[in-house]
Amino acid sequence: MLHKPRGIVSTRADEKGRPTVYDFLPSEQWLAPIGRLDQASSGLLLFSNDPAWAQQLLDPGQHIPKTYHVQIRPPLSPDILQHMARHSVLDGRPCLPMQIRELRCGGKTQWLEFTLEEGRNRQIRRLLQAVDAQVLRLIRVSMGNLTLGNLASGQWRWLQPDEEALLQG
Secondary structure, three states: OEEEOOOOEOOOOOOOOOOEHHHHOOOOOOOEEEOOOOOOOEEEEEEEOOHHHHHHHHOHHHOOOEEEEEEEEOOOOHHHHHHHHHHOEEOOEEOOOOEEEEEEEOOOOEEEEEEEOOOOOOHHHHHHHHOOOEEEEEEEEEEOOEEOOOOOOOOEOOOOHHHHHHHOO
16 A cells, blocks of 8 residues: 655656655565556556456446545535535436535635446546636545555555455455
């Protein structure tokens, strides 16, 4: 488990010379990311040397929820959030229903919690862009019941044996 910092790319090597998630991991292990977080996002990113287990976690049929905390500007109304949660469409296909709740609102910005059971490319960013909201921060805080907890940005740790059960859908 890595707490991927913002500004880091989720690839082994970058043709532009940018820092990658592998700059934070032990080099003596072969590990592949399970899913991705875009360069501007931070948070929980899992790695594995077991391709079958990784594919199981990525299988949309497993419906493993992923939770994100997202800071946006300007704040959105409860009606817009409710519509987005139930009736979103991307690339001409309906999105699975999601949970969206307000964490706090500070006037000009708002923190929202999104819980998704699918992971389309830049899904949250694209949905918010469609309602003219700018994403200031996006942090994945959990996958299934496995939480990022107090793992500091740029730090990694091995999963404990009992944590694998937390990743069941």
